[in-house]
Amino acid sequence: MAEAWLRTLKLAIRFSLREMRGGLSGFMIFLACIALGVAAIGGVNSVAQAISAGVANQGQTLLGGDLRFQVNQRSASDAELGFIRSLGTVSLNSGMRSMARLEDGSDQALVEAKAVDDAYPLFSALKTDPALPRDQLFGERSGVFGAAAPDLLFERLNLHVGDRLKLGSAVFELRARLVSEPDAVSDGFGFAPRLMISSQGLAASGLVQPGSLVENAYKVRLPEGTSEARIKEIQAQAAKDFPQAGWSIRTRSNAAPALSANIERFSQFLTLVGLTALVVGGVGVANAVRAYLDGKRGVIATFKSLGASGGFVFIVYLVQILLIAGLGIVLGLIFGAAMPFVASTLLQSVIPVPAQGGFYPGALAMAALFGLLVTLAFALLPLGRARDVPATALFREMGFESRGMPRLPYTGAALAIVVALAALAILSANDYRIASIFVGATVFAFLVLRLVAVLVQWIAKKSPRVRSVSLRLALGNIHRPGALTPSVVLSLGLGLTLLVTLALIDGNLRRQISGSLPERAPNFFFVDIQSSDVDAFASLVGKESPRGTLVKVPMLRGRIMALNGIEVDKVKIPADGAWVLRGDRGLTYDARQPENATLTEGTWWPQDYSGEPLVSFSAEEGKAIGLKLGDSVTVNVLGRNVTAKIANFRQVQWETMGINFVMVFSPNA
Template sequence: MRGGLSGFMIFLTCIALGVAAIGGVNSVARAISAGVADEGQSLLGGDIRFELTQREATAAERTFLSRLGTPAASATMRSMARLEDGSDQALVEVKAVDGDYPLYGPLETAPALSREYLLGERNGVYGAAAPDILFERLNIEPGSRIRLGEGTFELRALLVSEPDAVSEGFGFAPRLMVSLEGLRASGLIQPGSLVHHAYKLRLPDGTSDARIAAIREQARTQFPEAGWSVRTRSNAAPALASNIERFSQFLTLVGLTALVVGGVGVANAVRAYLDGKRGVIATFKSLGASGGFVFTVYLVQILMISGLGIMVGLVLGALMPFAATAALASVLPVPAEASVYPAALGVAALFGVMVTLAFALLPLGRARDVPATALFREMGFEGSGLPRLPYTAAALGIALLLALFAIWFSGDRRIATIFVGAMVFSFLVLRYVGVLVQWLARRSPRVKSTALRLAIGNIHRPGALTPSVVLSLGLGLTLLVTLALIDGNLRRQIAGSLPERAPNFFFVDIQNSEADAFSRLVEQEAPEGALARVPMLRGRVMAINGLDVQKMTVPADGAWVLRGDRGLTYEAEKPGNATLTEGKWWPRDYSGEPLVSFSSEEGNAIGLKLGDTVTVNVLGRNVTAKIANFRQVQWESMGINFVMVFSPNTFAGAPHSWLATLTASEATPVEEARILNAVTRAFPAVTTVRVKDALDIVNRLVGQLGTAIRAAASVALIASVLVLAGALAAGNRARIHDAVVLKTLGATRRTLIAAFSLEYALIGLATAVFALLAGGIAAWFIVARIMQLPSVFLPEVAVGTVVAALALTVGIGLVGTWRVLGHKAAPVLREL
């Protein structure tokens, strides 16, 4: 150890990088989760929240809530905010609050105003607050007035932050905060309007989670048909928590990939180090040292060096939550609770030790069994084969434990199992790819070019770098190709093929009394367009075959149907875009028991069959319908589609609004703006969603997510590059001898540079071809089979991968061999 860490810097960097990635990602995830838990009351806006759709709480329900604690009521809906002169408009997420809002946490505005002054009525005009993005979209300033429905509102302040924003879910439009009185005065709340009413309670101090759970059960028992969604402070932001868990799991697996790729660097470093110590090992053995003694001495040394790398990684991982607190403050709606998380760091350290042992035991085992005479005579350990069985078994056993621990510590063990299996499979395939490349090189025809002949010989000679280079670079490139193809296919689906068949507009909250007049106006403004219109209600699935859905375990593919509110409709005749897969449609004049048509894909995921019953709560009333048929739904068409379509008699007399789409494929942006202005002026209560704007938002989000994922996956590529550099450095001693002998025999520097460049280019090209094939297959499976979207191969990804592989292999290879070419011949020739 007094000899320093020469030759182990890549070893240390690989271990530190992988440990830091795993420990840091898990620490940051725990910090955010702790922040969510600690801020549960503020994030939810209360200790417990009851939410209703399309109706307000009844007098009995409000009395029940008032007896429990201090209530605060709010309502949310989408609508159109218009300038007073009608020259421009924008979609907004309206949030109307009462005088008790917020129960927890501060409402921040600029300037800071009292609740009464901010949202109250002055001279017949109610106040409002909005974020700066709405001011930018409408090109207005604080103090300007806008129209919302039939009401006029004055934007009195800039909305900086609302404490419970994260619990409201993702919005496609800017927030517009008004008072409940102002929203009612706007005329937007009509029977059947898509409005979500929330009632948040501030319970007495010291109320336990057990008491809150009892309140939740009491509400369900006392009002079985209320149909409200209940959420508590302990689960204030389930979507955020779920996304954090999924993303941290992905990053942990990426970090594990980097660590395992770094394990190849560990094996290379250990082999190169022992190769340089062959004289010392031979001397040990000549003086009577046993093989076990040699193994133990160098194992202890490797573990000490690994321990240093793990410590560096743990320090970096422990610092990540503190860095993330500052970096993510403007991104996350909740402060991360920066601290040191021993459990997260412990898992990272365990992985670091296991990777070191799994990859170091084989070269250490070889050194243990090589006799002293062979060590004195041979250049290294290349021809020694596998070590004896105990060492091989120990390495495989530790690798198996590493895989099991990776699965055990994962939040989604199914995905982790697939990931680990794919990694093991990739290792095996890459090993055989290296063997195949050497086999092809060995059997290639003799070429006239001296440089190319030398390059081909270097690929298949004993001790060649081919297996190490293919293995180290192959995993990183395959991961990046997979992610790039998935991202490219999603972008193509969103920005390319969808707009060709998607509607131009969605129109929501068309009142019954205005439906015919609305249709006439749209047909007049867009005579070449196709208008589709269906009735729409909102409901929540309460039971399947009489069993409470909250007590059911359903696969993720169908679980979303049972969570939250769903759009519902009724049809007398089979919709034109519906294809029945099972059962029959009801007669046009059907008047028997309520029937429902269910989406076949989601129905199969839930486990439904013909004749099963589905109970939905609509407007505070439970309705049970029998499944009459299943139909295929093409969600990607972005047309009007519903999971459930009921027979008309199911909701006879129920107030509802209408949903419509307008498809005008030839409409220009100017014509779309004209249609939007005409609809907004004539029907201010109708919410208009321009599909292109929504697609742009989704495309931007996908792009940001793709960039973040590729940046995270670059950790694995960095490890691959480090291992590649280590593998090339480990072979430099043999290359020094080759270069000296060839130069003695008359080879020029240009010939040697050309030979080395061609060697690295051929290996890099073979690795790139494998990465394209493996990454293409993996991306196709995810996009076509899991996401069920059209999958295409993207040539630009192929070109980029080949260029990256060649640049890395040739560039790093030439940097490493430049010193070899300048080595003096005499010292080397004396040792031959």
């Protein structure tokens, strides 16, 4: 049996190759659809892997060390600092936002001040123009400290190298332009231009006070050859020995998590767009296969008249379709494989991490599999119909007409391939929920457009007879047996759906950013005002803007350490709520319910409350991470763990631009 089947297969392949000697006429659209879809999917994923490889290969440089311990609003304690220094060479970087002013006070600008010590940087080099030794770049001269800044700050304040500005109570001289900061990516998104200064300069500014919003990052260069396993042991030891440190520990293998997450989202979005284009092209594949078989109806009839079985005919043309699809896939893979090399050049000015040009077989293999599955999903049904049509019908009819659904094995195989395609799209995605929505929306769009096609054909069939011969023929061709109406409606509908979806996403994002702002948004936000300066600041605002409204709220920074006594690292949190647990969150306390707070569950505590610490949690974020009334939340504030019970949930409208917090504690916390 196997030997006979093998002989049949060899014969079918020989006939397939003979028939293809006439060229690929009629299959150019087929080739273009497959090649473009495969190139898009393979190229996007290859570029994403290239950027990820660049991050991994330069992890030490991007992080500024092998390990990074960050504490906010405080310095590391003696015990913590002793532990960090025992690991290797340590460099302290302190960052905070503040206003930099010209010496005469005529202009000012918000800056991201970064203070570095003598050991900075542990890897790579700080590049400035002109290139200066560290003591000349940041050293003190007659009470004036040195600084470096990017072109943006020079342009914003109309400065030149050698000009001076004030930061806090200290005076700084801009001695060079900042060209390249090796560990800038690990510091996260900046809201203002960088101002690079020394640790001594920051101390002289007087900006660092108890509770100041300063981020202290202790970066460690471990001994050469330290393994990833050893780094994980250090992390575990740090968590065990200092459970209330509240520090954020990052390693060289996770140097830029925000950038990596954005790359993953971008890659997934473009992969789904490419898959949509491939699916739309799949309709073109079905049309091309059908038209090709229509042109081969005489050959198929001859095959069957000479005794060829339907299965033999099916294999002959399936082999041809697969060979042509294989050519399209190869072309797509060539373009996809070239994209990382092109991206490594084009993205240098956009992404602060060089893409690692190279060959990424995993991404290309997935793209090839998508292309093959789409080809089979859309080609099996017309091939199955060709297998079942008798020779007499093929000789008699003018075209290759559809006669209902093919046999169950072919229909079942096509359905199984569609399911496999959907499963691959979901399982290969970073966010299963988004991918599932995409698959569901695609299936829904197919069904709706199919119904639209049926409706169009019904209307054309029931339309009154018209005098115009050309119009009458046009209407007849819409509803005649074997008409291309369903395919045309499906192709145009899916293509337009993709374009409209992209346009709506762009429009909604723009409208969400610009249109959701309230009519009266705050003009200014002032942060990090010390309690001793609040009254003086309020008097100044009242004097300068008598009709203005000043809202004052105490604020601290804290990191959520545990939920219901379970460390957050061990709690599985949905993606839409995970941001609450990443990094530090702004915190406040209030005896009275804030005016802009609407409770959705629970009650506010009395003004003279003195029981166990309570917390009011944002309703949307609380539900996203699975919290309910009575649950406990442990937050680390200034190196001390505070555990509070959730007393209520409140609705927070972040788009109002008002002062809002995820958590509001009772004053006794």
